[in-house]
Amino acid sequence: xxxxWSIEDAQSLRTAVGGRLTREYCKWDRSIVPELRAQWMHExxxxxxxxxxxxxxxxxxxxVTQGVTQPEDIGIYGGGLTIHVSDxxxxxxxxxxxxxxxxxxxxxxxxxxxxx
Numbered sequence: 001x002x003x004x005w006s007i008e009d010a011q012s013l014r015t016a017v018g019g020r021l022t023r024e025y026c027k028w029d030r031s032i033v034p035e036l037r038a039q040w041m042h043e044x045x046x047x048x049x050x051x052x053x054x055x056x057x058x059x060x061x062x063x064v065t066q067g068v069t070q071p072e073d074i075g076i077y078g079g080g081l082t083i084h085v086s087d088x089x090x091x092x093x094x095x096x097x098x099x100x101x102x103x104x105x106x107x108x109x110x111x112x113x114x115x116x
Contacts, residue, residue, distance in 0.1 A: 013044040018076070031084035035094070039076040071101030078107075088115050 018039025025032045055062035080094030093110035 012070075014041055015044070016041040033082040033084070035080045035082070037076075037078050037080075037096075041074040041076065041100075043070060043072050043074075068103075071103060074098055074100035080109075089113070 016039055018037065020035060020037040022033055022035045025034075054065070076096060076098045078094060078096030080092065082090055082092040084090045090113040091111075092113060094108070096107045098105040098107070
C-alpha cells in the first residue's frame with residue numbers, strides 16, 4: 001500500500017490564562033489530593049485557511065482538503081485526583097474538557113508515578 005504524505009501550514013498566536021485549586025487530605029496513612037482547574041485560551045491570528053495538501057506516494061495524484069477551523073475562544077475545564085500510596089509511589093487520574101464554538105474535546109489520563 002502506498003503511503004500518504006501531507007503538508008499543513010497554519011499560523012497561530014494563542015494566549016492562555018487560568019487557575020488551579022488543590023487541597024491535600026491525609027486519610028488512612030495516605031495523602032489524597034483532589035484538583036480542579038480552569039483555563040481560557042484566545043486565538044489572536046486568523047486561521048480560517050487551514051488547508052492540507054496531500055498526495056499518494058508514487059502516483060502523482062494529489063488533493064487539497066480544508067481542515068477544521070478552530071474557535072477563537074476556548075475554555076478548558078477539568079479535575080483530577082492523586083493518591084500518594086507511599087513516599088515513592090502515587091496513583092493519579094484526571095479528566096478535562098476543551099469547549100469552544102460548537103466543538104468539544106474530552107481527554108482523560110491516569111497512571112502510576114514512581115520516584116526514587
